[in-house]
Amino acid sequence: MTKENKQLDLAYIASRLEGMEETIISKLINRAQFAVNATVYETGKSGFTGEPTRSLFDLRMYYHEHMDALFGRFCVPEERPFTHDLPEPKRTVILPDTGLCIDELEHVNYTKPIRSAYMNLVEKICRAGDDSQYGSSVEHDVYAMQAIARRIHFGAFYVAESKFRSDPESFRRPIEEGDAETIESILTRQEVEAQIIDRVRRKTIETQRGVNPLLRNIIDAEEIVQFYHTTIIPLTKKGEVTYLLYRCPATSASPSAQYKFNS
Numbered sequence: 001m002t003k004e005n006k007q008l009d010l011a012y013i014a015s016r017l018e019g020m021e022e023t024i025i026s027k028l029i030n031r032a033q034f035a036v037n038a039t040v041y042e043t044g045k046s047g048f049t050g051e052p053t054r055s056l057f058d059l060r061m062y063y064h065e066h067m068d069a070l071f072g073r074f075c076v077p078e079e080r081p082f083t084h085d086l087p088e089p090k091r092t093v094i095l096p097d098t099g100l101c102i103d104e105l106e107h108v109n110y111t112k113p114i115r116s117a118y119m120n121l122v123e124k125i126c127r128a129g130d131d132s133q134y135g136s137s138v139e140h141d142v143y144a145m146q147a148i149a150r151r152i153h154f155g156a157f158y159v160a161e162s163k164f165r166s167d168p169e170s171f172r173r174p175i176e177e178g179d180a181e182t183i184e185s186i187l188t189r190q191e192v193e194a195q196i197i198d199r200v201r202r203k204t205i206e207t208q209r210g211v212n213p214l215l216r217n218i219i220d221a222e223e224i225v226q227f228y229h230t231t232i233i234p235l236t237k238k239g240e241v242t243y244l245l246y247r248c249p250a251t252s253a254s255p256s257a258q259y260k261f262n263s
Contacts, residue, residue, distance in 0.1 A: 008099045008162045013155075014192075018199070020151040024232075025204050025224060027144035028125060032217045035131040036123055040138050047134075060138040061145075078154035080109040082145065100161055107246045108156050108239045114149050117231040124223045152232060156239020163187060164244060175244055183241050193233055201225045 006012050039045050039056075046056040054062070062083045065073075069086035072093035073079050077100060102108070122141070163186075164171050174182035204221035211218055 007096075008158065008165060010159070010162045010166070013158045013162055016158075017151060017155055020147065020154070021196075021200055021203055022207075023147045024144070024151060025200070025207055027140065027147045028121075028224060029207065029219055031122065031137070031140040031144050032125040032219050034126060034133045034137045034140070035129045036126045037130050037132075037134055037137045039130060040134050040141075041119065056134055057138045057141055061142050064142050077105050077157050078150050079146075080105070080111055080149055080153050082111040082115060082149070098157075100157055101247050102157075102243060104246070108153060108243050110152060110156075110235045110239060111149055113235060114145060114152065114231070117227070118145050118148065121223065121227050121231075125219045127217060148232065152235045152239060155236040156243055159236070160187070160240035160243040160247070163240075164247065171244060175247070178245065180241050180245065183244055184237055187237060187240050196233065197225055197228060200228050 041055050041057050043055050043058075044052050046054060046059050048054075048056075048059055051059060065081050065083045065086055068074065068079075069081070069088070070090045072089035072091055074081050074086065075089060075093040075095060077098055118141075167186075170186055171183065173179075174186070201221050201224075204219060204224045208216075208218050208221075
């Protein structure tokens, strides 16, 4: 099996996505050790002189991604940035052939809904109130959100391309007609989604087993399960559909007009 064939092998892709679950769970548990600290998300309260329009979180994300961009992080398809106006890489980035067939990676960028859903999740997994641990809070926000975005976009790009190549004839007509609902139906495997949900529940429980609740804030596993159910899985499928529409764009209308995501 060549490197490209392995990259687009559905079993390999599934194993990569499964491995990302531990990272997401770990990052969310780390964030949950601090209070909600709503101040970090409020503009004008960053403590930075001359920054009246950005929050401490916004600034942390921007400077973190600014450094990432210099190192070439966003040359990788699944690494979609949350911020804009980032610099070009300062190093030469040579990537192996991904096998993806899309002319503009940013067609598949769901960082806005990821951010919105994540902010709601913070209120559910973190203690209410303010513990003044602002720097740690936004640091772990950035790590968690990037891990979530990586998982969603990796699934969107590679699952879509792999499934298309395995059965192009089933996809060809709905892609040409911009029939997003049919594309999503072909892509959907309810039994696989159920396995993911069960596995995330088990991993969240097992990761926190034996933790002293007097020392560590324990996340309710059902909150992470619901986040997968309402955000990670649906956004991944939305990305798959969007990828396929841009892989072979509909002739009758723009892809964005054809597919709406109901959060």
